[in-house]
Amino acid sequence: MDITTDKVRSALVIGGGIAGPVTAMALQQAGIEATIFEAYDGPADEVGGGMGLAPNGFQAFDAIGVGDAIRAVSTPMNGIVLQSWNGRRLAEFGTLPGIDPTRFVIRAELFRTLREAAEARGITTVYGKRIVGASEGPAGVTARFEDGTTATADVLIGADGLRSTVRRLVDPGSPDPRFAGTAGFGAMVGACDVPPTDGMMIMAFGKRCFFAWQVMADGTGIWFVNLPVPQPLSVNQQREKGGAYWLAHLRQICEGDATPAAQMFAATDPKTMLFAGSTHTMPRDVVWSRGRMVLTGDAAHAPSSSSGQGASLAAESSVELARCLRDLPLPQALARYEELRRPRVERIIKVTARTNARKAAGPVARVVRDALLPVMFRMTKPERNAWQFRYPIDFDAPVG
Numbered sequence: 001m002d003i004t005t006d007k008v009r010s011a012l013v014i015g016g017g018i019a020g021p022v023t024a025m026a027l028q029q030a031g032i033e034a035t036i037f038e039a040y041d042g043p044a045d046e047v048g049g050g051m052g053l054a055p056n057g058f059q060a061f062d063a064i065g066v067g068d069a070i071r072a073v074s075t076p077m078n079g080i081v082l083q084s085w086n087g088r089r090l091a092e093f094g095t096l097p098g099i100d101p102t103r104f105v106i107r108a109e110l111f112r113t114l115r116e117a118a119e120a121r122g123i124t125t126v127y128g129k130r131i132v133g134a135s136e137g138p139a140g141v142t143a144r145f146e147d148g149t150t151a152t153a154d155v156l157i158g159a160d161g162l163r164s165t166v167r168r169l170v171d172p173g174s175p176d177p178r179f180a181g182t183a184g185f186g187a188m189v190g191a192c193d194v195p196p197t198d199g200m201m202i203m204a205f206g207k208r209c210f211f212a213w214q215v216m217a218d219g220t221g222i223w224f225v226n227l228p229v230p231q232p233l234s235v236n237q238q239r240e241k242g243g244a245y246w247l248a249h250l251r252q253i254c255e256g257d258a259t260p261a262a263q264m265f266a267a268t269d270p271k272t273m274l275f276a277g278s279t280h281t282m283p284r285d286v287v288w289s290r291g292r293m294v295l296t297g298d299a300a301h302a303p304s305s306s307s308g309q310g311a312s313l314a315a316e317s318s319v320e321l322a323r324c325l326r327d328l329p330l331p332q333a334l335a336r337y338e339e340l341r342r343p344r345v346e347r348i349i350k351v352t353a354r355t356n357a358r359k360a361a362g363p364v365a366r367v368v369r370d371a372l373l374p375v376m377f378r379m380t381k382p383e384r385n386a387w388q389f390r391y392p393i394d395f396d397a398p399v400g
Contacts, residue, residue: 008032008325008333010153012143014131015160016043019297019314021114023159024123025064026322029395034123037143037151039130039160043115050186050224050274051107052077055100056391057312060319063395066117073113074105075222077214078199085207087258092200099389102308104201104214104222106188106274110311131160134169134293141292155330156293159318162280164299171287177280177302182210183233184276185246186224192267194221194260206257209250213264223264224274225250232278243270284346289334296321301345309348309388317341319393327399336399348388 009032013024016038024034053074061067078101079094095101118125133144134156142152158166167174196215203212209228215221227250238246247265254261282302288295297314320340324333 006329008154008330010034010140010155011325012037012141012151012153012156014143014156014158014166015164015297015299016040016115016125016127017159017161017297018110018114018311019159019161019299019318021118021123021125022060022064022066022315023157023296023318023321025066025118025121026319026395027325028121028123029064030322030326032322032325033153035151035153036118036123036125037129037131037145038125038127041128043111043127050104050188050222050276051110051311052308053103053105053110054309054312055102055389057309057315058100058103059392060312060315063319063393066114069113069117070105070110071103073109074103075214075216076101076103076199077201079201081200081202083202083204083258085205085257090205096386096389099386101199107276108274131165131169134166136291154292155325157321158293158295158299159297159314160299162282162298162302164295166293167286167295167299170290170293170295174286175283177282179232180279180281181228182226183229183238183278184224184226185238185250186222186274186276187264187268187272188274189221189223189264189267191219192221192260192263194263202259204257204259206254206259206261208253211254211257211259211261213260221264221267223261223268224276225254225261226279227253229278232280235275235277238275238277243268243273246273246275281349284349288338288342292330294321294334294337301341301349303345303349313345313348316391316393317345319395323393323395323397323399333399344391351388 011027011032011034013020013034013036016036020036024036027034058067061070079092081092082090084090130146131143132146135142140152140154141156142150143156144150158164160166162177194215196217201212201214210226213221213223247268247270251262251265280302286300288300296317298310301313303309321337324337328336
């Protein structure tokens with residue numbers, strides 16, 4: 001293959017989380033054969049907490065025909081209410097006209113749905129393949145795995161998340177993810193003694209943590225917590241202490257806040273606790289591609305969970321990358337992909353950084369935040385944020 005003139009016909013997709021299956025399905029739709037290589041020994045169907053899927057993400061999912069399957073396992077949020085620790089309402093956001101609501105999904109359910117959709121389309125996922133190196137040659141790019149095996153294709157795509165190995169192969173001097181100061185916890189509850197929230201997700205800036213909840217008409221509910229922590233906390237470290245420990249700890253942390261945290265925690269089975277680890281973001285100066293290797297999803301751009309855009313931006317980038325590889329020779333395709341994506345994702349990451357600071361505010365900053373937020377939101381028209389949620393993708397349209 002002549003890298004300067006020929007089109008891509010095959011791809012190695014490294015990572016089987018969210019961006020990996022979406023990338024592989026988009027590539028297949030673009031006429032490019034893709035195989036997924038996942039470092040773990042099996043599917044991650046029990047991994048992670050909950051997340052928001054923004055309407056722009058569903059535009060990407062719909063472009064490859066998996067949107068309805070994901071809607072079936074997610075819960076719509078008709079709006080968001082922000083309140084202070086004492087119950088004072090700071091702001092309310094409804095769904096903007098012409099824009100579908102954001103939806104809440106358990107990460108494991110999203111993993112499973114994407115994996116099953118890829119399998120149904122005949123896409124192969126090879127487990128237990130941890131990439132350790134890559135080399136380029138006349139026949140393409142060859143990935144070397146920890147078990148001594150190799151695989152070769154026209155292009156290698158790093159969809160291996162925040163701790164991406166491919167990112168280091170693209171740029172050995174790549175910066176590390178930045179710790180955003182909080183750790184995530186959550187759960188779905190079968191029944192709780194809390195009034196329904198009428199389709200709204202209520203988010204409270206507590207004295208010592210950020211607590212959010214939504215209760216459906218049938219009494220079932222979901223909750224999540226962003227807990228400020230001094231050092232990064234891994235999912236394994238959370239699991240080692242167990243659900244019972246964290247429920248008791250979070251109950252103490254939330255004590256005194258005007259929220260139903262105590263009731264929600266009491267209705268939670270410790271065995272069903274969801275752990276999301278610490279929040280991190282990627283610095284802006286990440287190199288996205290080199291030669292026949294390119295990054296997508298969190299490997300390239302990871303906004304913190306506060307954005308509610310991580311999975312949605314990953315889906316957007318994965319679909320746009322497939323379109324570029326379909327229509328342009330490799331060097332031009334990767335350059336055009338970055339032109340399309342980098343300005344948008346960096347703008348969203350910048351907005352999210354302010355949200356993180358509000359969640360981890362200290363006593364003085366909390367008073368200032370609660371005083372200023374209502375004024376800020378009254379002065380800001382909701383339509384000004386619509387750019388985040390409108391990102392239509394016409395998959396069949398040619399990439400210029």
